[in-house]
Amino acid sequence: QVQLQESGPGLVKPSETLSLTCTVSGGSISTYYWSWIRQPPGKGLEWIGYIYSSGNTHYSPSLKSRVTISVDTSKNQFSLRLNSVTSEDTAVYYCARDQRSTSCYDFWGQGILVTVSS
Amino acid sequence: EIVLTQSPGTLSLSPGERATLSCRASQSVSSNSLAWYQQKPGQAPRLLIYGASTRATGIPDRFSGSGSGTDFTLTISRLEPEDLAVFYCQQYGSSPYTFGQGTKLDIK
Numbered sequence: 640q641v642q643l644q645e646s647g648p649g650l651v652k653p654s655e656t657l658s659l660t661c662t663v664s665g666g667s668i669s670t671y672y673w674s675w676i677r678q679p680p681g682k683g684l685e686w687i688g689y690i691y692s693s694g695n696t697h698y699s700p701s702l703k704s705r706v707t708i709s710v711d712t713s714k715n716q717f718s719l720r721l722n723s724v725t726s727e728d729t730a731v732y733y734c735a736r737d738q739r740s741t742s743c744y745d746f747w748g749q750g751i752l753v754t755v756s757s
Numbered sequence: 758e759i760v761l762t763q764s765p766g767t768l769s770l771s772p773g774e775r776a777t778l779s780c781r782a783s784q785s786v787s788s789n790s791l792a793w794y795q796q797k798p799g800q801a802p803r804l805l806i807y808g809a810s811t812r813a814t815g816i817p818d819r820f821s822g823s824g825s826g827t828d829f830t831l832t833i834s835r836l837e838p839e840d841l842a843v844f845y846c847q848q849y850g851s852s853p854y855t856f857g858q859g860t861k862l863d864i865k
Contacts, residue, residue: 684794684802684845684856699853700758733801738813742849743792745813747801 641666643734643748651728651755657721661734661748668692668715672737674744675708675719677730680752685730689737690717724755759784759848761857769863776833778860780846785826787850793822793831796859797842805844806831838864 647659661673675687688698690708698706702721710717721728731752735744760783770776780791789809794802804813806822809829821832833840841864846857 683858684847686854686856697852701853738804738807741790741792741807742854743790743804743807743847744794744802745804747803750801 641736641746643736643746645732645734645748645751647751647753649752649754651724651753652757653725653755654723657719657724657728657732657753657755659719659732659734659751659753661717661719663715663717663736668710668712668717671739672742673710673717674735674737674742676733676735676744678733678750679727679730687719687721687732689742726755729753729755758853759786759851759855761846761848761855763844763846763857763860765860766858767861767863769865770836771865772836772838774836776831776836776840776862778831778833778844778862780824780829780831780857782827782829782848786829786848789825790848790850791822791824791829792847792849793820794845794847795840795842796845802845833862836862836864840864 642664644662651657669692674689690696707720731750733750734748736746738745762781764779791809793806796802810822843859
């Protein structure tokens, strides 16, 4: 059974960079797409972007100028960086696996709350 | 960007009843690339349905999806108390992939 686990700081200051890592266990990161999705407190879900195990990426246009997703296949991890954060970026951040041949998500991490505040 | 509008916002039903949740897209969803998720309080979403009508692995047949084009439906027959959750639709036919705002299902 594939498992995903997000890790990183739970508090980031405004204008700084949010950095999260997702560790995949129980399966290889290779030959799959992997995504980041976020959910502001009490609100709905927002797709951030995805990366293929080869390193190809695709981002949401609304965040594209501030987002970088990278992968480290040797560690079975992929990462999210979001720069110039504001309070609008406060959310639970989820990592997820794209189901093969689709861009819906069959395995999710438990989520990590990141608060942007000074 | 495809906007997904879910209705109703909240649904309150009793165990054993049938729930019908709607998801309407602002434009046609390519190849019926429409998924449904269940999110219980404090948990990550769980994939229920993909391709508009295919149940994901391990999902009981009480959950069914239907629809095409711009109108999609999730039906939950024989509601159980543990079905209390927020349900989201998602289109993945065209980028950016988008989610509906959710339907909250209360079990009386």
